[in-house]
Amino acid sequence: MTVRTPFIAAALLLAGGTAFAQLPPPPPGAPLPPGAAAAAPxxxxxxxxxxxxxxxxxxxxxxxxxxxxxxxxxxxxxxxxxxxxxxxxxxxxxxxxxxxxxxxxxxxxxxxxxxxxxxDTPPAPGMAPPRPPREPGALDALSAQGRIDRLLYTDRGDVNGVLLADQTIVRFPPHVGAMYRDQLRPGAELHARGWGTRGAQGTALEATGLGPTADTVAEVLRGPRPGPGMGPGPRPAPRGPAS
CATH class of the missing domain: 2.40.50.1010 (OB fold (Dihydrolipoamide Acetyltransferase, E2P))
Known part of the structure; x- marks a missing residue:
C-alpha cells in the first residue's frame, strides 16, 4: 500500500537521545577513519x-x-x-x-x-524534464532486515547508507551515520524501518528506525517541527510495513 506523506528525507530531524543496542564486532576493513575526506579532491x-x-x-x-x-x-x-x-x-x-x-x-x-x-551537465533554462518527476509523497512504509554487506558514502566520505546482503539499500542522513559509526559495520545484523520504494532495480528506503533486530529498533529520525517551541510534529505511523 502506498502511503501519501511528505517526503521525510527532506526534513527529518535527529531524535535526541536515541540509540540502538551494540551490534557484533566488525570484520577487518570496515569504515573509513574520521577525517579521511579532509584532503582536497x-x-x-x-x-x-x-x-x-x-x-x-x-x-x-x-x-x-x-x-x-x-x-x-x-x-x-x-x-x-x-x-x-x-x-x-x-x-x-x-x-x-x-x-x-x-x-x-x-x-x-x-x-x-x-x-x-x-x-553531468545542467539542463538548459526552461527545458522540460525528459519525463514527469516522481511524486515526492508517494512512498511506501517498508522494513528490511539482514547482514550489512557494505557501507555507502557521500562523495565527501560521510556514511549515508548501507547495502544489505539481500541487496536492499537503507539510507539515512550523514549525521546518523556518524552517530552510529561504531555499530554500522559490514557483517553486522541490521533491522530498518522507514519509507521508500520497491521496483525492478531493487528496494531502497529512508530509515526512521534502526536496530540489530526488529525487537530492538530505536527511532533515529522524527518528523519536522511545526514551529518554534511547538515540539516535534506528528509523523504518520507506518501501517503494515512490508517485510
Whole structure:
C-alpha cells in the first residue's frame, strides 16, 4: 500500500537521545577513519570497471553505481533515466570525475559504456524534464532486515547508507551515520524501518528506525517541527510495513 506523506528525507530531524543496542564486532576493513575526506579532491580521475548494480535513493531513482571492485560512482538523480537506458549490470563502464583521497566514491562528470556517453551537465533554462518527476509523497512504509554487506558514502566520505546482503539499500542522513559509526559495520545484523520504494532495480528506503533486530529498533529520525517551541510534529505511523 502506498502511503501519501511528505517526503521525510527532506526534513527529518535527529531524535535526541536515541540509540540502538551494540551490534557484533566488525570484520577487518570496515569504515573509513574520521577525517579521511579532509584532503582536497583529486580532479581528473578516470576509473574503468564492471557495473555490479545501480545505487538507488528512497524515491526509486538511481543516483549512483556500484562497480565490481567496490568503487561507488555518484551522480545526480536527474540522470537516473539516461543512466538506466545506457547501462545494465555486467556492462563495462569508464567514468571520469573527481574523488576525495581515501574515499571509495567517484563523483561522475562523464561516463562511457556500450559506445555511448553521458555527461553531468545542467539542463538548459526552461527545458522540460525528459519525463514527469516522481511524486515526492508517494512512498511506501517498508522494513528490511539482514547482514550489512557494505557501507555507502557521500562523495565527501560521510556514511549515508548501507547495502544489505539481500541487496536492499537503507539510507539515512550523514549525521546518523556518524552517530552510529561504531555499530554500522559490514557483517553486522541490521533491522530498518522507514519509507521508500520497491521496483525492478531493487528496494531502497529512508530509515526512521534502526536496530540489530526488529525487537530492538530505536527511532533515529522524527518528523519536522511545526514551529518554534511547538515540539516535534506528528509523523504518520507506518501501517503494515512490508517485510
Amino acid at each position: 583529486e580532479a581528473g580521475t578516470v576509473v574503468t570497471g564492471r557495473v555490479q548494480r545501480f545505487l538507488l535513493n528512497p524515491g526509486g531513482e538511481a543516483d549512483g553505481l556500484l562497480l565490481a571492485d567496490g568503487t561507488q560512482v555518484a551522480f545526480p538523480p536527474h540522470l537516473s533515466a539516461d543512466a538506466m537506458q545506457l547501462l545494465r549490470p555486467g556492462d563495462t563502464v569508464q567514468v571520469g570525475g573527481w574523488r576525495a583521497p581515501g574515499v571509495p566514491v567517484l563523483r561522475m562528470r562523464s561516463l562511457e559504456a556500450n559506445g555511448r556517453s553521458l555527461a
